Amino acid sequence: MKKTLFAAIIIFGISFPLAGDDISQPSLRGSSSPAITAEAKQTKIAEASSRFIQRFQSALKGELMAGMKAGGPVGALDICKIKAPKIAAAHTHSGWSIKRVSDRNRNPQNIPDSVEADILNRFVEGKATPAAFGHWVKPDSLYHYYAPIVTGKLCLNCHGDAASLASGVPEKLKELYPDDRAVGYKEGDIRGLFVVTVRWPEGEELMRQLLADSTLAE
Numbered sequence: 001m002k003k004t005l006f007a008a009i010i011i012f013g014i015s016f017p018l019a020g021d022d023i024s025q026p027s028l029r030g031s032s033s034p035a036i037t038a039e040a041k042q043t044k045i046a047e048a049s050s051r052f053i054q055r056f057q058s059a060l061k062g063e064l065m066a067g068m069k070a071g072g073p074v075g076a077l078d079i080c081k082i083k084a085p086k087i088a089a090a091h092t093h094s095g096w097s098i099k100r101v102s103d104r105n106r107n108p109q110n111i112p113d114s115v116e117a118d119i120l121n122r123f124v125e126g127k128a129t130p131a132a133f134g135h136w137v138k139p140d141s142l143y144h145y146y147a148p149i150v151t152g153k154l155c156l157n158c159h160g161d162a163a164s165l166a167s168g169v170p171e172k173l174k175e176l177y178p179d180d181r182a183v184g185y186k187e188g189d190i191r192g193l194f195v196v197t198v199r200w201p202e203g204e205e206l207m208r209q210l211l212a213d214s215t216l217a218e
């Protein structure tokens, strides 16, 4: 996915009182510099969230490509079914978690809640600019970051319309996901939403690691 998609970050929601809160987190301050501003902290956590998505997405893509290579799209369906939830679970640690939701979901667990559905809608309608954003749901304690998931060419093997689904995929989908709604997409369509949740201050350490990971740099 385009890195530029995640580079742009809108900051909305709460501007929360700062000094008192940040003094309780001395590690967020440089030794000689004054306490980091709320805005700087917001920018950092948003950048770390975008990197967290990158990490998750490349783990997913790695499994997907390996599955496709080993068993074609039909074989990869089995692998996705088992591995996708496991990869999400493996990314749940140190105050951070991630999920994918879609208004036309395949896995029945990936239904968006009403807030997520609303945000997804804004992305679908092109009203959410810049293209990814985060906000504090509870000031200094619970943070969410949202980014759209865009359908690429490869995805059409398993999420496209009847003409582009790979052979054998419709039958296998019926077997694995009898209530599947995740077909009929075209390249460039928004397939769903990444939702990152960060609990603070537990999430601070992983935030630092993500920001320091040069393999995830822009």
Ligand code: HEC
Pocket: 064, 072, 073, 074, 076, 077, 078, 080, 081, 082, 084, 085, 100, 101, 102, 104, 105, 106, 107, 108, 110, 149, 150, 151, 152, 154, 155, 156, 157, 158, 159, 182, 191, 192, 193
């Ligand atoms: C080999 C078939 C296959 C390919 C190719 C594939 N997917 Fe999926 N996709 C699946 C399966 C199977 C699930 C359900 C996984 C589960 O049970 O959690 C899924 C679930 C998803 C979900 C979670 C929401 C939902 O509907 O449950 C998103 C978002 C998604 N895929 C996006 C993509 C994107 C974007 C691509 C292309 C980069 C892609 N997929 C390529 C098979 C595939």
